[in-house]
Amino acid sequence: xxxxxxxxxxxxxxxxxxxxxxxxxxxxxxxxxxxxxxxxxxxxxxxxxxxxxxxxxxxxxxxxxxxxxxxxxxxxxxxxxxxxxxxxxxxxxxxxxxxxxxxxxxxxxxxxxxxxxxxxxxxxxxxxxxxxxxxxxxxxxxxxxxxxxxxxxxxxxxxxxxxxxxxxxxxxxxxxxxxxxxxxxxxxxxxxxxxxxx
Numbered sequence: 041x042x043x044x045x046x047x048x049x050x051x052x053x054x055x056x057x058x059x060x061x062x063x064x065x066x067x068x069x070x071x072x073x074x075x076x077x078x079x080x081x082x083x084x085x086x087x088x089x090x091x092x093x094x095x096x097x098x099x100x101x102x103x104x105x106x107x108x109x110x111x112x113x114x115x116x117x118x119x120x121x122x123x124x125x126x127x128x129x130x131x132x133x134x135x136x137x138x139x140x141x142x143x144x145x146x147x148x149x150x151x152x153x154x155x156x157x158x159x160x161x162x163x164x165x166x167x168x169x170x171x172x173x174x175x176x177x178x179x180x181x182x183x184x185x186x187x188x189x190x191x192x193x194x195x196x197x198x199x200x201x202x203x204x205x206x207x208x209x210x211x212x213x214x215x216x217x218x219x220x221x222x223x224x225x226x227x228x229x230x231x232x233x234x235x236x237x238x
Contacts (some may be wrong), residue, residue: 044153048140065138074172114141117150132168147181159215173207186210186221
């Protein structure tokens with residue numbers, strides 16, 4: 041099963057030892073601020089079973105994210121077909137990290153790796169990202185990844201109960217735009233080499 045390595049992260053298959061920290065992450069109200077509620081331990085365990093099955097079937101999906109230096113499990117990132125019932129189709133990228141992993145640039149680093157895998161390995165022409173309108177942290181990651189948002193595409197997510205989480209945005213990036221952004225980033229890398237990571 042494919043794994044994805046970045047400078048600091050390993051996106052890998054799920055282990056039984058990931059289930060407890062994944063459940064703790066999903067029981068954290070701050071992590072779940074832009075969702076209808078927290079998940080029970082049983083719901084989190086069932087989601088891991090689904091992730092494992094999808095990765096085994098497709099070779100891509102929601103990977104567990106591990107910090108290479110420490111070996112610590114910090115959340116998930118990956119690709120998944122857009123749920124049925126939404127006003128558009130395609131494949132979405134996503135990420136969810138424990139609060140202890142916030143502020144280190146891990147979501148952006150994982151997101152870049154996921155886009156590369158989606159475009160270069162899966163052969164996608166376009167990748168989407170979805171989140172609640174008020175999720176400014178996730179939307180900032182989408183912008184850093186070069187994804188664009190058209191307010192005309194904002195929608196009420198029918199898979200989410202009515203409430204402040206239902207109004208959602210969709211951001212998009214096409215393969216040719218991603219290639220241009222990657223090329224620009226490569227040209228700028230020497231100038232940024234001495235800077236710290238966010």
